[in-house]
Amino acid sequence: MEISNKISQAVVAGIRELYGQEVTADSVQLQETRPEFEGNVTLVVFPYLRMSKKRPEETAQQLGEYLMQTVPDVVAKFNVVKGFLNLVIAPAQWILLLQEIRSQERFGFRPVTDESPLVMIEYSSPNTNKPLHLGHVRNNLLGWALAQVMEANGNRVVKTNIVNDRGIHICKSMLAWLRWGNGETPETSGKKGDHLIGDYYVAFDKHYREEVKQLAAQYVLGGLPAEEAEEKAKQEAPLIKEAHAMLVKWEQGDPEVRGLWKKMNEWVYAGFDETYKALGVSFDKIYYESDTYLEGKEKVEEGLQKGFFYRRPDGSVWADLTKEGLDEKLLLRSDGTSVYMTQDIGTAKLRFQDYPIDKMIYVVGNEQNYHFQVLSILLDKLGFKWGRDLVHFSYGMVELPNGKMKSREGTVVDADDLIQTMIEDASQMSADKVNKLEDITPEEAREIARIVGMGALKYFILKVDARKNMLFNPEESIDFNGNTGPFIQYTYARIRSILRKAKAQGIEVPDVLPTTAQLSDKEISLIQHLNNFADVVRQAGSDYNPSCIANYCYDLVKEYNQFYHDFSVLKEEDKEKQLVRLALSEAVSKVVRNGLGLLGIEVPERM
RNA sequence: GGUCCGGUAGCUCAGUCGGAUUAGAGCAACAGCCUUCUAAGCUGUGGGUCAUGGGUUCGAGCCCCAUCCGGAUCACCA
Numbered sequence: 001m002e003i004s005n006k007i008s009q010a011v012v013a014g015i016r017e018l019y020g021q022e023v024t025a026d027s028v029q030l031q032e033t034r035p036e037f038e039g040n041v042t043l044v045v046f047p048y049l050r051m052s053k054k055r056p057e058e059t060a061q062q063l064g065e066y067l068m069q070t071v072p073d074v075v076a077k078f079n080v081v082k083g084f085l086n087l088v089i090a091p092a093q094w095i096l097l098l099q100e101i102r103s104q105e106r107f108g109f110r111p112v113t114d115e116s117p118l119v120m121i122e123y124s125s126p127n128t129n130k131p132l133h134l135g136h137v138r139n140n141l142l143g144w145a146l147a148q149v150m151e152a153n154g155n156r157v158v159k160t161n162i163v164n165d166r167g168i169h170i171c172k173s174m175l176a177w178l179r180w181g182n183g184e185t186p187e188t189s190g191k192k193g194d195h196l197i198g199d200y201y202v203a204f205d206k207h208y209r210e211e212v213k214q215l216a217a218q219y220v221l222g223g224l225p226a227e228e229a230e231e232k233a234k235q236e237a238p239l240i241k242e243a244h245a246m247l248v249k250w251e252q253g254d255p256e257v258r259g260l261w262k263k264m265n266e267w268v269y270a271g272f273d274e275t276y277k278a279l280g281v282s283f284d285k286i287y288y289e290s291d292t293y294l295e296g297k298e299k300v301e302e303g304l305q306k307g308f309f310y311r312r313p314d315g316s317v318w319a320d321l322t323k324e325g326l327d328e329k330l331l332l333r334s335d336g337t338s339v340y341m342t343q344d345i346g347t348a349k350l351r352f353q354d355y356p357i358d359k360m361i362y363v364v365g366n367e368q369n370y371h372f373q374v375l376s377i378l379l380d381k382l383g384f385k386w387g388r389d390l391v392h393f394s395y396g397m398v399e400l401p402n403g404k405m406k407s408r409e410g411t412v413v414d415a416d417d418l419i420q421t422m423i424e425d426a427s428q429m430s431a432d433k434v435n436k437l438e439d440i441t442p443e444e445a446r447e448i449a450r451i452v453g454m455g456a457l458k459y460f461i462l463k464v465d466a467r468k469n470m471l472f473n474p475e476e477s478i479d480f481n482g483n484t485g486p487f488i489q490y491t492y493a494r495i496r497s498i499l500r501k502a503k504a505q506g507i508e509v510p511d512v513l514p515t516t517a518q519l520s521d522k523e524i525s526l527i528q529h530l531n532n533f534a535d536v537v538r539q540a541g542s543d544y545n546p547s548c549i550a551n552y553c554y555d556l557v558k559e560y561n562q563f564y565h566d567f568s569v570l571k572e573e574d575k576e577k578q579l580v581r582l583a584l585s586e587a588v589s590k591v592v593r594n595g596l597g598l599l600g601i602e603v604p605e606r607m
Numbered sequence: 608g609g610u611c612c613g614g615u616a617g618c619u620c621a622g623u624c625g626g627a628u629u630a631g632a633g634c635a636a637c638a639g640c641c642u643u644c645u646a647a648g649c650u651g652u653g654g655g656u657c658a659u660g661g662g663u664u665c666g667a668g669c670c671c672c673a674u675c676c677g678g679a680u681c682a683c684c685a
Contacts, residue, residue: 027624034627044626046665056665083665084627127685164685289685316683325610326681333683340685369611370680396612397678429647452647464620467612469678471619480647482633483620490647498644532623539623551621551632558632561648570644585644607647 002100003093003531004030004041006074007067011043014066019051032528038079039086040094040524046083056083089524092515095580098527099513102587106594108534110154118356119155121147121393123363124281125162128268129169129201131194132275132415134398134472135365138461141600142395143363144281145462145546148598150361153541158355161283162347165265166290171246173197174260175239176204186267192274192416193267204239211237278419280454280600285354287347296338296346299382300331308381321377329374344375348384360386361544366394366467393544396469398461413472418457425478426453426486430607440606451602452486458601459485463550483554485601488592491557491564493607495589498569502582505570509582517576522563526584529556533591537598546599553595560588 008028015023029044045060052059057080064078064085077088101107123143126132132140143159151157177184177200186193212233219229234240249257276282300317303309309319309331317332331342338346351357362372372392379387400413427449440448460477464470480486502509519527536552539545569585572578593603 029624029626031623031626037627042627046626049665082627167685169685314683327609330683335683337683339683343685365679366612367679368685373611394612433645433647468620469613473619476619476634479634482647484633484647486647487633490645494645494648501644535623547621548623554632555621562650564644565649568644607645 003074003089003097006071007041007043007087010067010071010074011063013070014063015048015051018062018066019048021048021051023048032525033086035521037081037084037086038077038088040089040528041087043085043087044083045085049083059083060085091517091519091524094519094524094527095513095515095517097531098580098583098587099511101527101530102583102590103511105590106152107530107587107591108537108594109152112151112154112156114156116154116156117358118158119150119359119361120158120160120351120355120357121150121361121363122160122162123147124276124283125164125364126272127164127169128194128197128265129173130198131192131271134413134415134418137279137415137418137457138395138398138470139363139365140276140279140281141458141461142393142466142546144279144600145549145598146361146363146393146544148600149537149540149544149546149549152537152598155359155541158284158357159282160285160287160351162287162289162292163269165288166250166261166293168243168247169201170261170265171243171250172204172208173201174257174264175243175246176200176207177264178260186270192271193269194271194275195414195416196271197264197268204243208237208239211239275415275419278416278454280602287350289343289347292346292350293338293343294346295349296342296344297332297336299345299349300338300342303378303382319374319378319381321374324377326370326374326377329378331378341371341375341378344371345378345382348379348387352384357386359389359391361391361393363393363395366396368392369394391544393466395466398470398472401471401473413474419454421474422457422478423450423453426450426456426480429480429486444606448604448607451604452480452489452607455485455489455596455601455603456480457485458599459488459550459596462546462599462601463554465547466545485596486607488553488557488596489601489603490607491561492589492592492596492603493605494564495560495585496605498585499582499589501570507578507582509579509586513580513583514576517580519580522559522566523580523584526556526559526563526588529559530584530587530591533595536595540598549595549598553592556588556595557592560585 005025007030008025011028012023012025015021027047029047031042031044033039033042043063045056045063048059049056052062054062060080060083064080064087067075067087068078073090074093075087076090079086121143124136124140126136147157147159180203181200184196186196189196191199212230215233215237216226216229219232220226224232246257250261300309304311304317309317311317314334315336316330316334319329319331321327321329329341330339332338364372369392372390372394376387376390379390427446430445430449430452457477461470463483533552536548540549567581569578569581572581596603
């Protein structure tokens with residue numbers, strides 16, 4: 001950064017002096033020089049041709065000479081290829097840059113202060129009637145990573161979760177449990193609470209479908225067309241009517257229903273907590289829909305009085321968004337009950353009461369793009385200052401090789417199963433390399449397997465651009481070769497091993513490196529690559545896109561691996577070179593650890 | 608139909624602010640490399656009409672327009 005800043009400023013001065021024009025330092029285009037040309041940094045001079053009124057080669061030549069004269073300590077040599085000015089940077093500058101990167105524990109991160117903007121990130125947002133599945137895993141990993149990235153960019157971050165703990169779906173599980181459960185609990189069954197409740201939800205669905213089928217057949221015999229019969233049966237089936245009755249009781253605060261609801265939700269939360277812990281995610285503040293769903297009504301009434309919304313003859317309340325190019329949107333049903341949108345408004349209200357939010361980010365699947373477009377407009381109308389600029393961090397669906405990832409189609413991948421499988425596979429993997437793990441205790445081995453297995457899972461999901469649909473191939477995800485988390489972790493562990501051995505041999509890397517050390521092109525390239533980390537973190541923050549960090553870490557480690565095979569750091573005889581390479585290795589390990597850390601991926605000291 | 612998003616190697620994915628005669632990784636296939644700081648690695652070979660057609664300019668996988676294909680969404684569901 002230092003180097004390109006110096007050059008950028010010198011170029012700005014050069015343009016002013018040579019051509020009498022003003023350009024900003026930001027607009028100066030610098031890039032890494034292609035390996036086939038001599039140089040480290042390349043200035044693109046095409047943008048200045050209009051100012052110089054000269055051919056590209058001449059312009060580049062003039063600027064090159066100017067730089068040599070004004071910043072001789074930085075620019076050692078230059079050459080011109082068409083409109084590209086290739087600059088050879090003085091080796092000492094690279095050493096200084098490496099030293100700077102190495103000296104900072106969190107290079108590329110921006111500090112967070114009390115004055116930093118407050119960003120609230122909502123993610124996870126589960127329903128309490130089912131265990132978490134692969135889609136939730138993507139949500140949780142993205143949400144956590146994004147929170148880390150925002151913090152690294154100098155924001156105060158509040159991670160929040162809105163738990164959908166009420167509604168007809170929970171009543172279905174409750175009803176099924178009452179009917180077929182025989183008082184089964186997580187303790188008596190040995191099942192995780194969320195799985196237990198999920199099983200009853202499935203049981204409800206099975207019996208319900210059976211009822212619908214029989215009922216529909218009766219209606220057909222009675223002379224109804226098949227489609228109509230099924231539609232009617234879905235509404236008239238005794239089970240669903242009973243579930244609805246239970247929901248009404250819940251809303252009326254019936255003590256028995258509320259008591260059961262509370263008990264069963266507690267089981268689910270205990271189960272979720274285990275999964276969250278395994279995923280390594282957490283929240284600063286959890287909201288429950290049962291607390292917020294009534295709040296939205298108040299806000300809607302307020303908007304109604306201010307004339308933002310209108311009431312239809314049947315009593316339902318609507319927002320007319322046709323001016324914004326959208327449709328009309330229902331906010332309150334004719335019976336006065338709230339809908340999804342109303343609840344989100346209510347949650348927003350409570351959040352704003354609790355925190356002075358500057359920016360709100362919702363991590364929610366892309367099937368809700370329209371919902372958040374509408375929510376943004378509504379919140380803005382209702383006077384939330386962050387409403388207009390709310391960010392819907394919209395991620396794509398996770399698909400499976402044999403079809404869609406949709407809960408109703410029954411092809412879900414359960415989050416807990418997945419986590420367990422990944423860790424077991426990692427464990428198996430290291431067992432195959434048992435010769436390396438001789439001096440490791442079983443506890444350490446388990447911990448390494450956990451770190452590696454979770455790293456594999458997290459990296460596999462986070463390396464893909466969040467907004468794209470992604471394919472989750474279970475077989476491929478447990479392949480630890482290639483562009484994977486374990487590959488990066490492995491390189492990290494090797495570097496740590498080198499550093500340990502160097503220390504054992506009494507080699508200490510001083511804070512101030514010898515600036516006279518000779519650097520190869522590969523080493524310079526690695527330093528440049530390391531330096532890019534700061535830009536990547538910034539980009540991830542401004543684009544709300546953690547995937548570029550994952551890909552950056554892979555590229556960096558890949559480059560280091562090539563380096564690793566060319567040099568033997570510990571056997572290097574030239575002490576200056578050795579120190580520089582050790583420093584470089586250490587810097588790589590540090591940046592990789594910080595980069596993966598932003599993604600919630602841990603690194604093992606050995607593996 | 609309206610709106611939004613995607614289409615890059617057989618497969619999974621990168622591709623930064625539009626930059627360099629040759630668009631990159633990994634997987635899969637084939638051929639090499641462990642007496643060498645951890646081979647979960649490295650090197651090499653083969654594999655591409657960047658969906659299609661126009662446009663913008665010194666220069667386009669990237670920007671603009673049109674078309675084709677795929678997905679999402681447009682509920683008194685959440």
